[in-house]
Amino acid sequence: MSAEPGEPIIRLEEINRIYDTGKVQVPALIDVNLDVANGEFLAIVGPSGSGKSTMMNILGCLDRPTSGLYILDGQPVDELDDDGLAFVRSRSIGFVFQSYNLLPRTSALDNVATPLMYQGVGRKERLRRAQAALERLGLGDRMHHEPSELSGGQQQRVGIARALVTEPALILADEPTGNLDSHSGAEVLDLFRDLHAIGRTIVLITHDVDVATAADRAVHLRDGQLQEAVPA
Amino acid sequence: MKVGDLIGLALSRLGTGKLRTALTMLGVIIGVASVVALVSVAQGATAGISNQLQSLGTNLLTVSPGFTRTGATRGAIGSATTLTVDDANALASLDGVAVTAPELTTSKLVIAGSQNETARIIGTTPGYLTVFAYQMWVGSFLNAASVDHKLRVAVIGATTADNLSLTDASIGSTIYIGGLPFELIGITQPKGGSTTTDDQVMIPLSTAHELFIGSNSVSAIGLSATSQDEISTVSAEITATLEQRHGITNGVDDFTIANQAQLLGTVSSVSDVLTLLLAGIASISLLVGGIGIMNIMLVSVRERTREIGIRKAIGARGRDILSQFLVEALALSLAGGLIGIGVGVLASFVIGSYAGWGFIFSPLTVVIAVGFSLIVGIVFGVWPASQAARLDPVVALRYE
Numbered sequence: 001m002s003a004e005p006g007e008p009i010i011r012l013e014e015i016n017r018i019y020d021t022g023k024v025q026v027p028a029l030i031d032v033n034l035d036v037a038n039g040e041f042l043a044i045v046g047p048s049g050s051g052k053s054t055m056m057n058i059l060g061c062l063d064r065p066t067s068g069l070y071i072l073d074g075q076p077v078d079e080l081d082d083d084g085l086a087f088v089r090s091r092s093i094g095f096v097f098q099s100y101n102l103l104p105r106t107s108a109l110d111n112v113a114t115p116l117m118y119q120g121v122g123r124k125e126r127l128r129r130a131q132a133a134l135e136r137l138g139l140g141d142r143m144h145h146e147p148s149e150l151s152g153g154q155q156q157r158v159g160i161a162r163a164l165v166t167e168p169a170l171i172l173a174d175e176p177t178g179n180l181d182s183h184s185g186a187e188v189l190d191l192f193r194d195l196h197a198i199g200r201t202i203v204l205i206t207h208d209v210d211v212a213t214a215a216d217r218a219v220h221l222r223d224g225q226l227q228e229a230v231p232a
Numbered sequence: 233m234k235v236g237d238l239i240g241l242a243l244s245r246l247g248t249g250k251l252r253t254a255l256t257m258l259g260v261i262i263g264v265a266s267v268v269a270l271v272s273v274a275q276g277a278t279a280g281i282s283n284q285l286q287s288l289g290t291n292l293l294t295v296s297p298g299f300t301r302t303g304a305t306r307g308a309i310g311s312a313t314t315l316t317v318d319d320a321n322a323l324a325s326l327d328g329v330a331v332t333a334p335e336l337t338t339s340k341l342v343i344a345g346s347q348n349e350t351a352r353i354i355g356t357t358p359g360y361l362t363v364f365a366y367q368m369w370v371g372s373f374l375n376a377a378s379v380d381h382k383l384r385v386a387v388i389g390a391t392t393a394d395n396l397s398l399t400d401a402s403i404g405s406t407i408y409i410g411g412l413p414f415e416l417i418g419i420t421q422p423k424g425g426s427t428t429t430d431d432q433v434m435i436p437l438s439t440a441h442e443l444f445i446g447s448n449s450v451s452a453i454g455l456s457a458t459s460q461d462e463i464s465t466v467s468a469e470i471t472a473t474l475e476q477r478h479g480i481t482n483g484v485d486d487f488t489i490a491n492q493a494q495l496l497g498t499v500s501s502v503s504d505v506l507t508l509l510l511a512g513i514a515s516i517s518l519l520v521g522g523i524g525i526m527n528i529m530l531v532s533v534r535e536r537t538r539e540i541g542i543r544k545a546i547g548a549r550g551r552d553i554l555s556q557f558l559v560e561a562l563a564l565s566l567a568g569g570l571i572g573i574g575v576g577v578l579a580s581f582v583i584g585s586y587a588g589w590g591f592i593f594s595p596l597t598v599v600i601a602v603g604f605s606l607i608v609g610i611v612f613g614v615w616p617a618s619q620a621a622r623l624d625p626v627v628a629l630r631y632e
Contacts, residue, residue, distance in 0.1 A: 057626050060545070062544075062545060062625045062626050062629070063626050082549070082550055083549050083550065083551075086544065086547060086548065086549040086550070087547075087549070089544075089545060089546065089547050090546070090547025090548075091547075095545050095546065097629075101538070101541075101542045101545070101629070102542075103539055103542060103543075104539065105248050106244075114543070114546060115546040115547050117233060117237050118233065118543075118546065118547035118548050118549075118552060119547065120233070120234065122234075123236070123237070123240075162546065166547075
């Protein structure tokens, strides 16, 4: 099911997402076309209200487009049912959130191992892989700490370890530096660059043009429409 | 998701909020404990009453005379004097009758040394000991010779002996019944149950007729059937024999027959109702406990909306979330159920030993109680769990 080399890992064709509030229909995405190549590091930049969150939900298979075609890793996903979307999220997508979204009262190790649990991986194997992922991110000595015992930067690195542990086709980061001080934020962006260097596909969604410079390519969202050219 | 993972999740979750977990389980604990304890109490009480009934006599049938009628006024059962010693002898020869014991009951002042009491005097025959399941403590019971020769001998009950300060050393001494001297030849062992069965003086039937009641009548005839199964047959035989002897053709008998089986049947049907009633009351507390679980699970789903969103984002399907919450509810109710059984068994043990019928442990009750608490967990856990499973991940992730 994996995309061939050179094939886009994400293909969006004429994606529309319209919120139907009953009385008015609010278009959040209008005729969005986008290709993301395998191994690319793309930033999607836009101010609040531009449709960023909707873009993130559609790309992350948390929501379905009202119309249009979405092919992720060689598989059309725009018409999957809830279980089908859950399966795609489990196998193909790793999320990194602005507010980390770690499970509370759960150790870093168990947090990172949880996506593997939903894949049906046995406990021993998933703890081994979670430990390896945490060690790779320099958190080998924080494995048994709960999120409340970790700094923001450490929590975000646990979040990235959780996104990486399933070896997903796509890492989807939503304002990953938004809650961090500039030092920790820079560290996290360096991490993404390292991941990009070893061939990971990363889509980073942000309102911050400076953050977007970490990526190879940036596209801009404005009022639900995508503009390829980077304005000066 | 694997079952082991679900159980692990549920246990770690319940472990993080111990006070809340304990309070939630309390409802189920109380419910299950009261089901177990109340059913056990009802069964214990039934067994206790049955034992007392058994101690009244072995396969006992009692024939009493009918009632007298004075003009329009109907007298009490037994007020007539239609049963005679000859009736008793006739019944003794029936098939299926093991032993008979005609009784002639009166009341006299009994004096022993400086003590006295007005006691129930029973004129009877040697069969009395067997029919009414008495055992001798000291001395001997009335024998055939004492009845044949109208001897002035007396056997007294354990309570009477206490009241008159008579002991095993008093055997052979003289006591006075209605002013007439009798030789004390035996004291029976206490039967327990009602105290009146141990507060009586037994003398030969013939002696009672000669000294106290100048007729041939008896107050009642006790019979022991050869077996429990024979009781209804024997009962029919007695009716036929007595109707023939008394010349009754219209079916209006001048006697009544009571048997133990009827009493036992009445007691067990009463206690069945009692058991059902108590179990019903206890089930209500189990229901309330279940609602407690549902309440806490609903609060929990609300509180953990964001967690549910995260889990869905990282790959959990609806049914994974459903199972997670359902297993939590089940763990709560099952743990509560098991603790409840412990508490209930302990309570029924304490009540049983206090009330004196001992400890009755019914495995069936325990099985039913565990089953009940599992059902409570499923019934009251499914709705909150399905609420959790249906949450939209987009909404749940944004939930503060």
